[in-house]
Amino acid sequence: MIDWKENGTPVSREFNDIYFSPENGLEETKHVFLKGNRLEERLSSSETEHIFSILELGFGTGLNFLAAWQLWRNCKNKSSLQVLRFTSFEKYPLEREDIRKAISVFPELSELLDLFLEKYKLLIPGCNTFLFEKENLILDLWIGDAIQLLPETSGKFDAFFLDGFAPSKNPELWGENISLQLKRLSNKNASFATFTVARSVKDCLSSAGFSLSKIPGYGRKREMLVGVYESEPELDLNLIPFLRRIGSNQIPKKATVLGAGLAGASIARALAWRGIQVEVWDDHNALRASSVPMAVSHPHITKGETPTSLWTLRCLGNSIRRYSDLLPKDSYQISGTLQLSGEDLPWIRLEEGVKAHSLSKESAELRTELGENYPEESKGIFYPSGFWTDTPVLTEKLLNHPNIILKQGKVGSIFFEKEEWALFSENKETLNKTEVLILANSFGIESLLQGLWEESPFSLRSVRGQLEILEDSNIDSEKDPIHVGEKYLTPSKHGIRVNGSTFNEFDLDPNAKSKDREEILEYSQNTFLGVHWEQIKVRSDFVGIRSQTPDRFPIIGPIHSPEPFRKIYSGMGLPKNRKKEFPFLEPQKNLFVFGGLGSRGVLTSLLGGEILAEILLNEPLSIENSLYSSLHPSRFLYRKIRNQE
Ligand SMILES: Cc1cc2nc3c(=O)[nH]c(=O)nc-3n(C[C@H](O)[C@H](O)[C@H](O)COP(=O)(O)OP(=O)(O)OC[C@H]3O[C@@H](n4cnc5c(N)ncnc54)[C@H](O)[C@@H]3O)c2cc1C
Structure with a gap:
């Protein structure tokens, strides 16, 4: 994906073009994208009410994002804006270590780089959200082809960074399809900036309604292009009517x-x-329901991409990226989840699902042999990022x-x-x-x-659920993965494990039932065979009501x-x-x-x-x-x- 020239310049293997020059890449970014969009003035404004949104084509090493973040930090205190949103598209996301190597030539970005890379994990095709709450900043990093993904994007943007590889090497990213999407996504007076002044780019942006001007480029580049969308924002005809949002500045x-x-x-x-x-x-x-003492989370994979699989995958990455900011260390654990295939989760669904979602080993691993810890011939899937949460905390x-x-x-x-x-x-x-x-x-x-x-x-249907809170005297069980079959069992936290749960739509009895307890324990003891059940006793039961749509x-x-x-x-x-x-x-x-x-x-x-x-x-x-x-x-x-x- 990435090659390095002798002087440390990162080069894209796909496009045979450089990401930036290590001597002056940051200065060039500041000139072309930040100054080109008049960002300092606009981010410091006390007139804009709530949010400023930037959309970038070509995330690359994240240099433009980090530079915009650095500027936002300097402007935030003077500004009436509450949120900076940075939405970026990248077809070939780089490995964490390549980003680190590329950006570390700019020491002034090192703190932001660390904060960003700490969350740079579990990326999947489509939108991956990074929330930096203390910074009033959101990064939406869309992985995949911008031509297919832009129509899936909604909302209005104030500035565009057009930073794909050169139009001669990557013409698709500069064509009419893209400029019409930019028009659809433009707020009134949205601006754009780009390093290129190629004729084809000018024509597309101009016919999409942007007024264009050439200004001096950075360094030896004589010219670059900027422009403004001066018309009223378009109604979003991409969406079925009831999904459309009518813009309002009334916050x-x-x-x-x-x-x-x-x-x-x-x-x-x-x-x-x-x-x-x-x-x-x-x-x-x-x-x-939110009083459930320990809850388990893992994605739900379907054969092909479906709303269920996409939604749970997005939520998983998002939660893990946020937990370290929100929660004390002992109130969650990414212990990994071993989920057994079975009647409700056929093996074929897992096999095809892992391929269909291009899941890396960081996200999911099929296991055909599970050894003695589960019944003979069991197969399953291991989610390394499955986690439990102390829900009340x-x-x-x-x-x-x-x-x-x-x-x-x-x-x-x-x-x-x-x-x-x-x-x-x-x-x-x-x-x-x-x-x-x-x-x-x-x-x-x-x-x-x-x-x-x-x-x-x-x-909305109410569904009663009961689970068992167990005491486990075996301290090693803290290192267990989460076991999931028809029931689930968490590892222990300070000697406590949670074993759940039942589903009952027709009986909303708030009291715990011994029948439910037996159902949970019997299944778990016959299935999670590696657990030292002889060291475990039931401490108490928990009953809650889930509310569920059809x-x-x-x-x-x-x-x-x-x-x-x-x-x-x-x-x-x-x-x-x-x-x-x-x-x-x-x-x-x-x-x-x-x-x-x-x-x-x-x-x-x-x-x-x-x-x-x-x-x-x-x-x-x-x-x-x-x-x-x-x-x-x-x-x-x-x-x-x-x-x-
Ligand atoms: C046994 C069990 C096990 C579960 N395990 C997991 C798990 O492992 N992983 C997972 O992801 N999820 C799990 N869940 C589901 C999860 O707990 C729920 O989806 C989630 O907690 C729902 O949150 P909520 O805020 O919608 O509802 P609740 O947590 O039920 O909160 C609703 C709140 O609204 C209040 N309220 C209602 N009506 C009124 C009113 N008229 N006036 C004032 N207040 C009102 C209630 O008092 C309550 O505090 C489990 C649920 C149960 C029951």
Whole structure:
């Protein structure tokens, strides 16, 4: 992928072109991309409200990203901006050590390089999010071909760094397909800068609506190109109408979140670090799922790429990149997960799935021989990055932010009046009034919506789960992987292991049952044979309620009132209407939901919370458009219409 010239210049093997010159590469970046986009002035501005977004083509060694980050650090204190987002595309991602070697010639970037490389892991095709909360910075690194990935990107950007290899060596990255995507993704007055003044590049950008100018290039390069998109931003016709977002610069200063489990804590945190004051209401229900003492997380691989596999892979990388910032060392462990194949997880699915997702050994390894620790002829998959989490600690740490206030009380109903949401207790006393309301109260969401509309925009099922908390006197069991079959067993943490769990939709009994305990222990003792069961005893049981959607994906986003949705979008699924342009229907004002986290909420809540904040604050999304359509709350209304047509 990378070759090195004698003087240390990194050269791309694919394109036979240099990444940058070690003598003056950083200065060139500063000249072409930072000055070319007037970034210092714009990042220091006190006029822009919330976010500044940069989109780059050609991540390479990350030099431009690190230089933009360095500038952001210098401007942040003078600026009214809360977030810098840097979205970049790279077809051939470099190894960590190659990036280190390339960038270490610029000592002024060494601190940022370390912070970045600490998170540079578990990259998979598509969008990989890096959140640097203390820096108010997000990097979305899209791995793959920009031509295919750009249509999957949503949101609007303020500046473009066009830094692919030279147009003569990599013409696809400079063609019309790309410039039309840049147009689609441009905010009003979005700028671009590039080192090339090639005629073909000028023509494409100009016909996409950018006004162009040539300015002096860096060093011996006489000229470079900059430009501005002066028109109003385009409506995003790439998306089905109800997924579109109408740009708004009205950023709320305050929001109320209902539910202080992982869903509520994650969205509250995502808003709080962006400078929004959040009040979180919760009634401390004993069946709160987020009280599960230790939860396990690993990806769910399907034969081909599906929303399930992509979503869980994205969430896994995202959680691991964030945990070291959020959690004390003893409240999670990346111990690896050994998952057995079986009736529910056929071997063929694993074999084909690993190939289809181009998973490296860092992400997944098929195991055909498991030895004596599992029943004869068992096969499985090992996820080196499978991890367990102390869920109550994660919830507590997320909520521990100066912009978050916790309130206790049961919300019995909600009502929208005079541009505000009012929250009432069961006795009809007003608990809170708020401009923006986020329902993250799991099994309590549907009953609140029933008070607003006759028909529910989605359905949520409550599923009871029981697990066993075990005491293990064998200290070596801390080094075990997580064992997963039809049940799972964590390694021990200070002598405690968790053995779960049951699923029951029809019996929501809050009390622990000996029948469930026997079911869990019997399966585990007959399957996880390497465990010293004779040194283990049951300490206690845990019962909680999961809230699950029919397709087992969470619901994340705004909520549409069912009746107007049906009126506006009926006929949308008919072949004769394939080309018909359906209007955008405003969702219910300032009402959002994050729920239906099902049995994977510990894995998915962190990324889910960030995505909801991105939607609420009109930021570019850190997942693919197609994946977002699987998470949007109105997908159920849409499917209902299509099924009836
Ligand atoms: C036994 C069991 C084992 C599990 N194991 C795993 C695992 O290994 N890995 C994994 O990823 N996930 C696991 N999960 C799932 C995970 O715990 C959940 O997906 C996640 O915790 C859900 O978070 P939540 O915030 O949506 O819901 P909850 O944690 O249930 O929080 C909802 C909160 O809303 C509050 N609330 C509800 N209604 C109201 C109201 N009207 N007014 C005020 N407050 C209200 C409740 O008191 C509660 O605190 C498990 C779940 C169970 C039950």
